[in-house]
Amino acid sequence: MGKFLGDAAVVSKKFVAESIFTLRVKIPQTRFTIEPGEFFEIKTSEEGNVFLRRPFSVSDVFDNEVEFMIDIVGRGTEILSEKKIGDKINILGPLGKGFDYRGDFDTAFIVSGGVGYAPFPLLFKKLRREGKKVVGIAGFATAEKIPRNLAEEFAVATDDGSRGFKGNAVEFARKKLAELRGEKNKIKGFACGPVPMLKAVRQFFQTEKIKAEISIESVMACGVGLCQGCAVERADKKGYWLVCKNGPVFDSSEVVL
């Protein structure tokens, strides 16, 4: 199905952690499919200093309502955090290529860093429907940053040890994987988070010989392949991929971070 471009009404906004909120909007159009990992481009305001749209992964879908999980990092996200129920926001999507949750594996090993957790609630739904087992690791800077609605499949790590495992998501993932390995599962990795974390995760999956998909964040203008602004280096030395069109989800072996 095609993309929606137009105004959507805010139906809920909830703060779920320090500076992190979920924003749910109702799209006045039925019968569309959104795959986990796909994103929308949101026009936060008509203000000149937030000129471009902002890309946000879809966090969950409920009929024709789409939910995003957003961390306040700048003016655009701050404006979104001030939206009230009934406010209209202009959105474009779904865009990009999402996660492949169907393939030949029985256990999904998910690693998220910070608000990189955003695309995973929808991924769970789909994984469960496919009958896959989900093992999740979610790393946060501190306990205050942990979303209250974090799925129970996720074990938590915090950098400062204020909750769960003390250390980063990748260190915790290494430990968790060792436990899993005893069980002879066919594992596929999924990850999303800030680039330095993804670099480490990519290395980790490679070392462990686990096929993995990672969702990459990028500065973006159009979100549909027009501006070519969101380049990420290809691993095959053939230039660049566009995060908006070829991604944002990539096989971890396809990109250089």
Add this chain to the structure above:
Amino acid sequence: MNSVNTEVTLGKLHLRNPVILASGTAGYGEEISEFVDLSEIGAIITKSVSLEPRAGNPPVRITETASGMLNAIGLANIGLERFVKEKIPLLEKLNATIICNIAASSFEEYAVCVKELDSVKSISAFEINVSCPNVKDGGLLFGNDVNAVRRITAMLRPLTEKPLIVKLSPNTTTIADFAAAVKEEGGDAVSAINTLVGTAFDIYSRKPKIKNITGGLSGPAIKPIALAKVLEISRAVDIPVIGLGGISDWRDAVEFMIAGASAVQVGTANFINPKVSMEILEGVKTFCAKQGIENISELTASYEL
């Protein structure tokens, strides 16, 4: 409301209407055709094509600025051969009016490209990019040197019967001199303006926000400058001008035409609303109908100074 004649003429180039998609903001038509009926828009100017493929610049390539953005894409494109083989047929199928933008890093490369592309019947005109600010191997020099622009126009003119449009740089002192040189050497029209060179820093890392250090500034931030340049050319040189620079809605398009433009290009605004060119076209038509203007072309250079 009476119907409005939307046709415009720029030298040898006839367009069904004056709203054109700017090069580098509409790809090769494929992605934007999901939002815009290319058979209804004035024309699409394709992403700059060079003789050989170019990977483009390493990221970060873009950053937002007040009412605009900086970009240093670096003319990423698939190269002439694949352009003709893969992209032209698609544009033909979409019934688009195709203006092919050519970028090159030498005089010879421009000539080879025009020669090669001249035989492609569905290309309605060439737009020569002499002014990409983001490529280090010479692109900038052409656009800032009136003699180079003169030489390029003179060299390309005998190579094709198709209309030749030269896209001018605003990063220069007197843009009208460049337009005059294009006119004298037989160019059909000029596009004004390309992006302005700018930069932005991250105050914490003290590094430029884009890897290329500088980039091209576009968007509403540059509109008053672009309008002044269009007006300058319009008053000094008898050559059709295609106006661009920050056009975001139909009012902007009308304003550019009043300031001297025979047609307009919509660029950065496509990144925010990929349907905006259609909305602009409708808006200009409605404006003309309400104002009792029968031909859109009457707007051109209708300024009262």
